[in-house]
Amino acid sequence: MHEVTLIVNGVPRQARVPARRLLSDFLRHDLGLTGTHVGCEHGVCGACTVLLDGQPVRACLTFAVSVTGQEVTTVEGLAKDGELSPVQRAFAECHGLQCGFCTPGFLTTVTAFLRENPAPADDEAIEAVAGNLCRCTGYQNIVKSVHRAAELMAEEGP
Amino acid sequence: MAEAVEALAAAGADGKVLAGGQSLIPLMNMRLAAPGQLVDINHVAGLGEITAEAGGVRVGALARHAEVEASETAFAAQPLVRRALRLVAHPAVRNRGTTVGSIVHADPAAEMPAVLALLGGSVRARGPEGERDIPAAEFFTGPMESSLRTGELAVSAFFPAAEGGTAIVEVARRHGDYAMAGVAALVGPDHARVACLSVGAVPVVVDVTEAEGDWARAARIVRERIEPEADIHATADYRRHLTGVLAERALKEAADA
Ligand SMILES: Cc1cc2nc3c(=O)[nH]c(=O)nc-3n(C[C@H](O)[C@H](O)[C@H](O)COP(=O)(O)OP(=O)(O)OC[C@H]3O[C@@H](n4cnc5c(N)ncnc54)[C@H](O)[C@@H]3O)c2cc1C
Numbered sequence A: 001m002h003e004v005t006l007i008v009n010g011v012p013r014q015a016r017v018p019a020r021r022l023l024s025d026f027l028r029h030d031l032g033l034t035g036t037h038v039g040c041e042h043g044v045c046g047a048c049t050v051l052l053d054g055q056p057v058r059a060c061l062t063f064a065v066s067v068t069g070q071e072v073t074t075v076e077g078l079a080k081d082g083e084l085s086p087v088q089r090a091f092a093e094c095h096g097l098q099c100g101f102c103t104p105g106f107l108t109t110v111t112a113f114l115r116e117n118p119a120p121a122d123d124e125a126i127e128a129v130a131g132n133l134c135r136c137t138g139y140q141n142i143v144k145s146v147h148r149a150a151e152l153m154a155e156e157g158p
Numbered sequence B: 001m002a003e004a005v006e007a008l009a010a011a012g013a014d015g016k017v018l019a020g021g022q023s024l025i026p027l028m029n030m031r032l033a034a035p036g037q038l039v040d041i042n043h044v045a046g047l048g049e050i051t052a053e054a055g056g057v058r059v060g061a062l063a064r065h066a067e068v069e070a071s072e073t074a075f076a077a078q079p080l081v082r083r084a085l086r087l088v089a090h091p092a093v094r095n096r097g098t099t100v101g102s103i104v105h106a107d108p109a110a111e112m113p114a115v116l117a118l119l120g121g122s123v124r125a126r127g128p129e130g131e132r133d134i135p136a137a138e139f140f141t142g143p144m145e146s147s148l149r150t151g152e153l154a155v156s157a158f159f160p161a162a163e164g165g166t167a168i169v170e171v172a173r174r175h176g177d178y179a180m181a182g183v184a185a186l187v188g189p190d191h192a193r194v195a196c197l198s199v200g201a202v203p204v205v206v207d208v209t210e211a212e213g214d215w216a217r218a219a220r221i222v223r224e225r226i227e228p229e230a231d232i233h234a235t236a237d238y239r240r241h242l243t244g245v246l247a248e249r250a251l252k253e254a255a256d257a
């Protein structure tokens, strides 16, 4: 068993877990943060994507013990003071989700992407979400949401 | 690093290195691999460096695909490295997966082993008996198999600058997937060669200097040399055809680069 401490959404969180514990299971089962979804567990669907020190990674392909001491942002950490983030509002406004299973992964991925590319062209927006699968929306509204989020962020400033 | 090498040696055949985990953890999650012990190198100091050396660039075992892709040092020494990395999986996988890990994993469908083979690079390994450099031509021994010995840690890979222009092209079912076929090419003043992915047990390097700039002829040479297999994505014939087309394209692009 290993003592694992992570800064999750700005708060230090600790648990004793086996070396084999995936970061996705650590978040969901040990910390009770079930916003991070698990679809395929082999890196393909992107539902489990979280930000590790600000960069998107697959929580299902990372052992919690490997990232001890690092910062993790999950979908629960995107809203600030009870207000949805611009990316979350854009997805709601543009119907960028239906069942919502894939959504946490899209939200974290798009949040990191827009930080690096605040005004993406259409093909850039499409490529940004190409590593996330959605069985419901057909992606059109997700791409719209990316553009809308960029607009909201530009309007509201940092 | 000494501790990692020791732990690996102590674990013997039961031990495996855990680098980015982007190939090993899927295999474990699917219960296709069940290593007894993992030696996690993610916190080992001194393994993440990307350094310019005479005649090329050395990439440390912990340099993530995304870091190597963004590295101006690597790009200046060998631009093919960045171009090839953009074809490896998706950014979220590249943020964690390592370039050296992908070479050691030695998937014949992977881009970076082919790039290393094309350029005639090498892998630096450290084991209980010390350090050695393994040339790419001897490194890849079969699908997912390398000449790395039990207990050896790959500490870095060296990508030579190589004289001439380079290019890489591939066709994948979906953006970010492993390629059905792909070709990396190097064309210099008096040499031309390609490395093909997904058409053999290891990256297949074919010297096409004798085509003398007739890239359609080079494509025919490549088609004769490869032995692709069929799988759910493509028939063997289609792979052979496609590899020829891609070889011609990559060679043209490399010659113009
Ligand atoms: C969805 C998805 C899509 C992908 N698509 C592609 C693709 O299109 N092209 C591509 O090339 N790759 C692709 N990959 C694989 C990715 O590039 C991996 O990062 C890479 O293959 C392995 O690197 P790693 O650092 O994650 O290694 P790990 O998964 O940690 O290790 C892989 C193997 O190499 C060994 N190993 C790793 N590092 C060392 C070392 N320093 N010394 C000794 N042994 C070592 C491990 O023991 C293990 O056997 C994809 C992965 C995923 C999940």
Ligand code: FES
Pocket (backbone or CB within 6 Å): A037, A038, A039, A040, A041, A042, A043, A044, A045, A046, A047, A048, A049, A058, A059, A060, A061
């Ligand atoms: S659950 Fe991690 S990528 Fe699908």
Ligand code: FES
Pocket (backbone or CB within 6 Å): A096, A097, A098, A099, A100, A101, A102, A103, A133, A134, A135, A136, A137
């Ligand atoms: S909204 Fe249902 S999977 Fe994307």
